[in-house]
Every structure is written in C-alpha cells, then in structure tokens.
Amino acid sequence: MNIWLLHPFAGGPGLGRHYRPFWLADAWARMGHRVVIVSAAFHHLHRQPRVPGPQRINNVDFWFLDAPRYRNGSLGRLRNNLSFGPAVRSAAPAIAAQFGKPDLVIASSPHLFFISAAQQVARHFDTRFWLEIRDLWPESIIALGMTPAWHPLMKVLGWKERAAYREADRVICLLAGAEAHMRARGLAAGKFLWIPNGVSDGEIQSALTIESLAHPLVDRINLLKQQGRRVVLYAGGMGPPNAVEAILDAASILGKANAGIYFVMIGSGTSRDALKQRAAALANVEFHDEVDRSVVHGMLHASDCAVVAFHKNALYHHGISPNKLFDYCLFAPRSVIACEERALAGLEDLVTARCAPDDPDALAASLRAALDGSPRPLGDRLAVARRYSYSALAAQYLAEPPDRA
Secondary structure: OEEEEEOOOOOEOOOEOOOHHHHHHHHHHHOOOEEEEEEEOOOOOOOOOOOOEEEEEOOEEEEEEOOOOOOOOHHHHHHHHHHHHHHHHHHHHHHHHHHOOOOEEEEEEOOOOOHHHHHHHHHHOOOEEEEEEOOOOOHHHHHOOOOOOOOHHHHHHHHHHHHHHHHOOEEEEOOOOOHHHHHOOOOOOOOEEEOOOOEOHHHHHHOOOHHHOOOHHHHHHHHHHHOOOEEEEEEOOOOOOEOHHHHHHHHHHHHHOOOOEEEEEEOOOOOHHHHHHHOOOOOOEEEEOOOOHHHHHHHHHHOOEEEEEEOOOHHHHHOOOOHHHHHHHHHOOOEEEEOOHHHHOOOHHHOOEEEOOOOHHHHHHHHHHHHHOOOOOHHHHHHHHHHOEHHHHHHHHHOOOOOOO
C-alpha cells in the first residue's frame, strides 16, 4: 500500500520533536508498505530549516514543503500554519510523480488548517482519507485558557473540527476517551480508533544497553546518588499544560522534611524562566537545558524515579498520551504521575503510582512511597513497553476494524 502521512511538524533524527510520524512510517515500511511523510520545511520545532522537496532520512522518505519563516510571534506562526494546506495541494502532483498515487492519505493534526486540503488531495486521487487527532481543537486551547471560546478563530476551528469528523473515513486518536466528544460533533459510529503514543523498537533494544551510555548529566545524577541523594527526574515541556509548579512545590515539601530527595529538571518551554525563579530558593532542585532523547533515556535509567504532573482540567477527561510516560516506563526504575484517574484510563500499566492533580502534598507522599518501594524490574518494563512498540501500534493502525454490528 502507498501511504501519504501529512504532518506539518513531523520530527525525526536530526529534525526535532514529534517522532511519531517517523516511527509509524518506519514500521509501515518494514511491513512492506511505501510511505512518504509530507511536512513543512520550517516550523518552530525544527532544529534547522530543511530544503524543500524529497529527502530520505534514516530510510524514511520525507517531502518538505516550503513554508514562511517566523520567530515567536503568533501571527507569523499562524501564517506558517495556514500555508501548509495550499502547499500540500500544489505539491501533490509532484509527490505522486515520485512516490506514486496514494492508496491512503493520513492527515495528522497538530493543527486543523490543512485538513480540508488533505481531504481534497485524497478525493482527487479517489482514495481513503484518515484523520489522526493528537489534541482536541479548539477545546484544548479554550480549556487551557489560551483563547476564549467566543474568539472568531475558535469558531472557525470548531467548524473545521466538525467538518473533519464528518469527512474522514477513519479517525485515529491518541486519547482513549475522546470518542463521545467526536460522536457529538458528527463522527459516525465505527470510525473511531484509539492508538496512543508508544516507543520505537530501537529504543526498546537500547534499554538493554543503556547502562553504558556516558554523558555529563548522567554522571551528575550518579554523583548525587553517591552523595546519598535519591534522584527524581522530570524530563519534558515547561509550559502551561504541564503542572511543573506542582512538582516544585512537592520538592519544597520534601526538602523541608530533609528527606534527601533531589529533583533534576530537564526541558524547555514558555514557563521555564518563571519556574526557575520559583525554585531559586530550593536547595534540592536544579535545571538543565533540553538534551537529545538518548541522553534523557540515560538520565532516566540513572535516576531513582521519574515524575510528571497534569493540572485538574476537564480537557484531560478525554485521556492523555504524553510521550514522556512511555519513556519513563521503559527507562526509569519508578514513575509517578499526578492526574485524575480517568485521564490515565488505558495506560495504568505505564506508571508505578498515581496521585491527585494540583496537590503537592499528595505528590510528595506518592514520591516518597514510590522511592521506599522496590524498583520495577527491567523485564516487567520491557514487557509493558513492547505492548506499546511502534511495530505493534502500526499494525493496529492499519488493521480492519472489528464488525460492531
């Protein structure tokens, strides 16, 4: 089968974050399918702009579309996002000439502005059109307080969301509990498929040899442990969706209790400076810049526990699927999450413990209890990770849905 996977922010080796399209494409290629990822040549997650046109990266084919550059301004980013759909339509004949006409067009949505163009391309080639939903738009923006519901842009996104659900032949979603939301907005019965994030098969193999990874930050964690500290690692985004302030408040509580628990914070984001200022008086917290995934994995392995926290928000009633949860499960000996119970539905096997969100005392108690308990054996973590391997997820993705009649 010839698959076109459209994702404006697709990542991969040397590209930056959003590895999911790369790992799915790699797995489908190993299943015998021909896959091309169509992405923007420039966006804010790229490590460096790409040359427009076809490129092959680690045996995965990409086609990069020229896109306006921008800095941090929202208007420039919006213009970049709006340009992707017309660029997809314009490039479709050239992509087909090189890679063949698609048997399946998949639009994966960090935003919705190109979905109608993707559907038009699928219709032009008389082929199936699938939609992959990572976040619920516009609900995610509204629920996180970024933009009010009355804003005209939110009205446009709501219209695009409903149109996308109606037009798609299948909707793949990373959130286990999102089907009712989509059905209420026009998705037909039998079209919903839950495929969460996961881990690559290569990273599962690397877990067997991760102990040999050398890096100054891994050495730093080992030094802290030699000094008698228990090390808790946070590795991820530092923006509004991540309740990193709750982690810092839990660190403060544990620091005052002289528990010997030390927090290492890795990542970047719009709230990073404010979070560093919040933690300035804490002697048991340190921050480091974002590093390569392989280094994070080595740090997780060296740590005693990994932690992640979410706010209490109705948005998460649909579910969560952060990449860090899968990394934590595979590489860290323990992991603790602060979120509502229904948010974790379907993914309970990934974590050591869960506690209530926005409750630093509960998080501090859960971390202390996890550290007092035995580490999760590597064999158990590997068994769980293999259920979420991208080879397994890729097969589920393309499988015919069961007859619900």
